[in-house]
Amino acid sequence: MTIRASRLAPTALASLIAACALGPAHADEVQVAVAANFTAPIQAIAADFQKDTGHTLVAAYGATGQFYTQIKNGAPFDVFLSADDTTPQKLETEGDTVKGSRFTYAVGTLALWSAKEGYVDAKGDVLKQNAFKHLSIANPKAAPYGLAATQVLAKEGLTDKVKDKLVEGQNITQAYQFVSTGNAELGFVALSQIYKDGKVTSGSAWVVPAAMHDPIKQDAVILNKGKDSAAAKALVEYLKGPKAAAVIKSYGYEL
Structure with missing residues (x-):
């Protein structure tokens, strides 16, 4: 790049030289x-x-x-x-x-979510009703949100009742995808996946109380x-x- 000093004020010239010399080198x-x-x-x-x-x-x-x-x-x-x-x-x-x-x-905050409007109630009673065929969670051995999901199921006394209905994703993204594509009626996801600016952006959800699992x-x-x-x-x-x-x-x- 050629800089013509005669066409630039001294302060502008100094700023341009600094930007060319220092800017890219620090990025x-x-x-x-x-x-x-x-x-x-x-x-x-x-x-x-x-x-x-x-x-x-x-x-x-x-x-x-x-x-x-x-x-x-x-x-x-x-x-x-x-x-x-x-x-x-x-x-x-x-x-x-x-x-x-x-x-x-x-x-983070855990949520029980369905892509269907009105499917998940505000208290999560849909879990206890146990009328669903598939419940999606992330791998509890690899994903903390999956571990939190298992803690919620244990606290609700549902571990054995739903164990044959679990669909396990490798991570929380895959757990979300199982629900969003309809392969599971509902699943435990990160609230951040379904929430923006104060509201759930699609489907229906129960925001799980923090006291129901480890922080x-x-x-x-x-x-x-x-x-x-x-x-x-x-x-x-x-x-x-x-x-x-x-x-x-x-x-x-x-x-």
């Missing part, structure tokens, strides 16, 4: 492993993050347990946004994270691969800021 990509329940919020946050910082967020989505295995096997992630707090804590204990970088970025505290952490990454550090700070907080709350999470 970077951050590779992020994102729990499937947080897909919609992080996609919304990513655009503002890039606009505000110049960094690009590249996300992969999946179950928390599967990401743990991938990280232990050397997957090239800089930051991990988990669906629980125990997996990042375990990685921290095992020396796979940057010390002091772990924090809770959201507290779904979702922690973020910088992994060792991201220890020298300015983009990784910028993302963690951005997730703690007001813009990200507004997006996260709009999808039904607590902070």
Whole structure:
């Protein structure tokens, strides 16, 4: 690029030189492993993050347990946004994270959902009536929302009664898809998958009271691969800021 000094005021020239010399050099990509329940919020946050910082967020989505295995096997992630707090804590204990970088970025809410209007009542009594043929949940061994679902069934005394009706997804996205496609009449999903700006966006749902399962505290952490990454550090700070907080709350999470 050729800059003609005679056509620019001194201050404009200085700004343009600074932008050309410094801007691109400071922009970077951050590779992020994102729990499937947080897909919609992080996609919304990513655009503002890039606009505000110049960094690009590249996300992969999946179950928390599967990401743990991938990280232990050397997957090239800089930051991990988990669906629980125990997996990042375990990685921290095992020396796979940057010390002091772990924090809770959201507290998730579980919902019982059907794609059919009026199918799920506001108190979740449809579970006790047990008239459905298929109930979708995420794999409780890999997905914290799936574990929470099993805790709700146990608390309601329904574990044995519905065990032959369970349709198990690898992660919360697949559990949602089983219901949205009609392969299951209803299922336990993350509230964030069916909720935006104060209301359920489709079908019918029971928002499960938090007291019915262990808290779904979702922690973020910088992994060792991201220890020298300015983009990784910028993302963690951005997730703690007001813009990200507004997006996260709009999808039904607590902070």
